[in-house]
Amino acid sequence: xxxxxxxxxxxxxxxxxxxxxxCTYSNSAFQYFxxxxxxxxxxxxxxxxxxxxxNKEDGRFTAQVDKSSKYISLFxxxxxxxxxxxxxxxxxxxxxxxxxxxxxxxxxx
Amino acid sequence: xxxxxxxxxxxxxxxxxxxxxxxxxTKGHDRMYWYRQDxxxxxxxxxxxxxxxxxxxxxxxxxxxxxxxxxxxxxxSLESAIPNQTALYFCATxxxxxxxxxxxxxxxxxxx
Numbered sequence: 001x002x003x004x005x006x007x008x009x010x011x012x013x014x015x016x017x018x019x020x021x022x023c024t025y026s027n028s029a030f031q032y033f034x035x036x037x038x039x040x041x042x043x044x045x046x047x048x049x050x051x052x053x054x055n056k057e058d059g060r061f062t063a064q065v066d067k068s069s070k071y072i073s074l075f076x077x078x079x080x081x082x083x084x085x086x087x088x089x090x091x092x093x094x095x096x097x098x099x100x101x102x103x104x105x106x107x108x109x
Numbered sequence: 110x111x112x113x114x115x116x117x118x119x120x121x122x123x124x125x126x127x128x129x130x131x132x133x134x135t136k137g138h139d140r141m142y143w144y145r146q147d148x149x150x151x152x153x154x155x156x157x158x159x160x161x162x163x164x165x166x167x168x169x170x171x172x173x174x175x176x177x178x179x180x181x182x183x184x185x186s187l188e189s190a191i192p193n194q195t196a197l198y199f200c201a202t203x204x205x206x207x208x209x210x211x212x213x214x215x216x217x218x219x220x221x
Contacts, residue, residue, distance in 0.1 A: 008149070032207045034209055043113075046210075046211070096154055099151055099152045
């Protein structure tokens with residue numbers, strides 16, 4: 001079993017939809033959880049950074065961590081065509097980050 | 110100016126050639142990393158460095174070497190390039206072990 005599992009998609013949604021992106025992990029030692037967004041031909045950029053279980057909101061984005069289930073989610077409300085990108089989850093505890101393989105999202109106008 | 114700068118942005122080289130990819134940063138971070146990204150395989154760690162005197166292998170270091178010339182500079186070399194090293198290469202930095210990574214915009218390398 002890989003340390004971090006992420007459905008690669010692609011995921012295609014209409015503009016305005018609520019998007020749910022998910023990752024599961026196997027290592028209960030992970031303590032810090034991140035979501036990155038990567039546009040084509042660009043480096044990944046940090047979207048959300050969380051430590052504890054629960055929800056963290058930033059504008060249209062909500063990151064959710066459930067440590068008991070080893071499951072993290074990123075919700076995007078009122079999705080826009082500019083949200084079309086690949087989204088990568090990542091997690092760490094005192095080691096280099098471990099990344100999911102990324103989910104490719106397309107938001108159709 | 111970008112905080113993490115990679116040069117070149119694109120490179121085409123032939124099998125057997127030695128090439129160097131360069132990374133410099135203005136974030137003042139001690140930790141620097143090299144990743145490669147391939148379709149379907151995600152980001153894979155090649156090498157990382159916690160300071161100028163510290164170099165560590167990642168999960169796919171074979172065929173690669175690195176040099177940490179200064180706190181701000183971390184170079185990746187392919188001693189004898191082969192076609193399956195064709196990929197997108199990213200340099201990244203972080204402040205500490207649990208901090209997020211800050212990525213450059215990548216070098217697209219093609220080995221023919």
